[in-house]
Amino acid sequence: MAESRLAVRKTYKLYIGGAFPRSESGRSYLVAGPEGHPLANAALASRKDLREAVVAARKAQRGWAAATAYLRGQVLYRVAEMLEGRHAQFVDALVAGEGLTGAEASSAVDGSVDRLVWYAGWSDKFAQVAGSSNPVAGPYFNFSIPEPTGVVGVLAPQASSLLGLVSVVAPVIATGNAAVVVASEAHPVPALELAEVLATSDLPGGVVNVVSGRTAELAPVLAAHRDVDALDLAGAAEGTEAELEAAAADNVKRVLRSRRPGPDWSAEPSPARMLFFTEIKTVWHPVGV
Amino acid sequence: MAPRFVYAPAPESRAVVNLRPSYGLFIDGEFVEPIDGGQFKTENPSSQEVLAEVSSAGLADVDRAVRAARRAHEEVWGPMPGRERSKYIFRVARILQERSRELAVLESLDNGKPIKESRDVDVPLAAAHFFYYAGWADKLAYAGLGPGPKPLGVAGQVIPWNFPLLMAAWKLAPALATGNTCVLKPAETTPLSALLLAEILQQADLPAGVVNIITGAGDTGAALVAHPGLDKVTFTGSTEVGKQIQRRLAGTGRRLTLELGGKAANIVFEDAPLSQAVEGIVNGIFFNQGQVCCAGSRLLVQEPIAESVVEALKRRLETLRLGDPLDKNTDIGAINSSTQLDKIRALAASGEAEGAQRWSPSCTLPERGYWFPPTLFTGVVPAQRIAREEIFGPVLSVLTFRTPDEAVEKANNTTYGLSAGIWTEKGSRILHMAARLRAGVVWANTFNRFDPSSPFGGYRESGFGREGGRHGLEAYLEGSLDG
Numbered sequence: 001m002a003e004s005r006l007a008v009r010k011t012y013k014l015y016i017g018g019a020f021p022r023s024e025s026g027r028s029y030l031v032a033g034p035e036g037h038p039l040a041n042a043a044l045a046s047r048k049d050l051r052e053a054v055v056a057a058r059k060a061q062r063g064w065a066a067a068t069a070y071l072r073g074q075v076l077y078r079v080a081e082m083l084e085g086r087h088a089q090f091v092d093a094l095v096a097g098e099g100l101t102g103a104e105a106s107s108a109v110d111g112s113v114d115r116l117v118w119y120a121g122w123s124d125k126f127a128q129v130a131g132s133s134n135p136v137a138g139p140y141f142n143f144s145i146p147e148p149t150g151v152v153g154v155l156a157p158q159a160s161s162l163l164g165l166v167s168v169v170a171p172v173i174a175t176g177n178a179a180v181v182v183a184s185e186a187h188p189v190p191a192l193e194l195a196e197v198l199a200t201s202d203l204p205g206g207v208v209n210v211v212s213g214r215t216a217e218l219a220p221v222l223a224a225h226r227d228v229d230a231l232d233l234a235g236a237a238e239g240t241e242a243e244l245e246a247a248a249a250d251n252v253k254r255v256l257r258s259r260r261p262g263p264d265w266s267a268e269p270s271p272a273r274m275l276f277f278t279e280i281k282t283v284w285h286p287v288g289v
Numbered sequence: 290m291a292p293r294f295v296y297a298p299a300p301e302s303r304a305v306v307n308l309r310p311s312y313g314l315f316i317d318g319e320f321v322e323p324i325d326g327g328q329f330k331t332e333n334p335s336s337q338e339v340l341a342e343v344s345s346a347g348l349a350d351v352d353r354a355v356r357a358a359r360r361a362h363e364e365v366w367g368p369m370p371g372r373e374r375s376k377y378i379f380r381v382a383r384i385l386q387e388r389s390r391e392l393a394v395l396e397s398l399d400n401g402k403p404i405k406e407s408r409d410v411d412v413p414l415a416a417a418h419f420f421y422y423a424g425w426a427d428k429l430a431y432a433g434l435g436p437g438p439k440p441l442g443v444a445g446q447v448i449p450w451n452f453p454l455l456m457a458a459w460k461l462a463p464a465l466a467t468g469n470t471c472v473l474k475p476a477e478t479t480p481l482s483a484l485l486l487a488e489i490l491q492q493a494d495l496p497a498g499v500v501n502i503i504t505g506a507g508d509t510g511a512a513l514v515a516h517p518g519l520d521k522v523t524f525t526g527s528t529e530v531g532k533q534i535q536r537r538l539a540g541t542g543r544r545l546t547l548e549l550g551g552k553a554a555n556i557v558f559e560d561a562p563l564s565q566a567v568e569g570i571v572n573g574i575f576f577n578q579g580q581v582c583c584a585g586s587r588l589l590v591q592e593p594i595a596e597s598v599v600e601a602l603k604r605r606l607e608t609l610r611l612g613d614p615l616d617k618n619t620d621i622g623a624i625n626s627s628t629q630l631d632k633i634r635a636l637a638a639s640g641e642a643e644g645a646q647r648w649s650p651s652c653t654l655p656e657r658g659y660w661f662p663p664t665l666f667t668g669v670v671p672a673q674r675i676a677r678e679e680i681f682g683p684v685l686s687v688l689t690f691r692t693p694d695e696a697v698e699k700a701n702n703t704t705y706g707l708s709a710g711i712w713t714e715k716g717s718r719i720l721h722m723a724a725r726l727r728a729g730v731v732w733a734n735t736f737n738r739f740d741p742s743s744p745f746g747g748y749r750e751s752g753f754g755r756e757g758g759r760h761g762l763e764a765y766l767e768g769s770l771d772g
Binding site: 129132134135137138140144229241242243245246248249250251252254256257259269270272275276279280281282283284286 | 417433435528531532533535536538539540541542547549704716719720723728729730731732733734735738740742743744745746748749750751752753755758759760763768769770
């Protein structure tokens, strides 16, 4: 009779600047399954962790934006490949965490992989669709191109912890932004697992940073942060949006409001999220001999 | 010193303008007396002569205007086919062209800007804007902004005093083309060209309520942007007020576009075509007395040519003619208001106090009216207020740089991001720099140039959303992210 083997449980940490630190606060919280049974401990990020994540994102953003669109597309495609390779693991995480059936979880993981592939393909087409050359009355070649807004704070959807997450993060980074993501509070595990996928997908450290913890504690910090350029409120608690939006006005952040009820993440998206987190730059280039 | 030429006065006749002694609010197609507002006077800033009495809209007036716009949207303008809307807007463009001289004179009277600018820039561009967007009204499905594009509904639009008619055109034309109806609030000190525009809209038989124009001060603007009957708010003005509006709209779900302040870097490389660059620098900061959100107020000159550029600038500034805005030879007109003049004076004084060297050409300022001479500060360092804050006046801060990287760093060292300029003969350098400057509009070997087909708007604290071009439609159409 084979000896019973003791399972090696996983420790979940934050994902900041390409590394996996614990919270500087030393705090963690218990993540429970749908029936309330304990699943894992997740780091309970502090305000300071979040600020560190913003610093890491700012540091990484310029290089990521300067990478060719082709390269960004390949990196996103690589993320899709790595996610596909860990399909079973994510299905397990969704079944255990959100209480989905195996088929539902499998379809959420399929959808997430497909979404990444969709955005991977956008990276070198978006500027063609979102930009223009403008027939101005004068001797100028006048063109408009989308550029990344910069550092985007993302409150990941609370309910759809993988497909929702991928649906909000992929459009942010496809165009060259860096993201600071606050994972679903109740279901942080898929986000923290996805961080491991990102870390092994040639995505430069700091382009996506993932913190777990209390959304109510972290969201106001992100909203008020002067070095965050835009905010996605997808996962904001109902009733907190007005306060977060008001705080975001301190540096005229671009704020994508949350919708109630939340969007159907399984529906095919439009380029609207990419448009929202980009700025249009217009250049007047002289023409002459 | 450059030789001074004496020019005989060449004033444009103001007989072409028929001002009424007083104006009501333009609501639901008619000029009406305010319900709970009052009256205020608008003056000519170059002479302090009162031009007319204008109504100030109170809360009930704002409400009445929003209701009129709502009804017009639901009953007339929303259901109207795009090609019919298109023809109305084309008609407005044509009347603007026909009455351009009247509009230009009125604009210079009320704003204080030189007639050559209102005549050659403000009015023709305003007409061009309506003409451009008129053509979009029946082609929105091809704008690449999603299938079945739909208007948002009623837009509340608050505009500044620096380009009164042009800003009204920037706001109204895309809103109307996309099927929205509007409540426009012109600036307190420059209401007259918008009121003449109201007459033009009547002349064009634009259906009642499609455009409502309510005059007033900041209170009226605040009441308008806070009105729950709006679907969209657009504001052009200071960053400070823009932030207040963003806070005010927090949690309302109403869409917002902000076009705010700037502190643009105008970067001159040593290989720049110098005489052209000097003209461009002058146009960049002294156009409209520097009361331009995208003004090139921070001159960054590459060190080897810094001295010669400053000398050439001084020579050029000595030849600028400051005075009567209606004189066709005038380069520099009046500052728009005493409030603005005080602000410019205070910031210029801070430049001296903080150690920068101040210089102005030898020009005599008229006794009446609000005037500020073209002013140059050298020895400016980035920490000084004149290098950081928007002055919104004819004050240029000169800084230097050595390498392109240093120029980029200094240019981007601001919380604003509206515009920037690059002067060089090297095309590859233009594109290299343009890609690195965090600004919504980058001019190369030119400055302060606008076109209705060219999107305009800011990065960072200069606001969000674009005006002009295909991109300008997006601000007024429902998108797939609207809940």
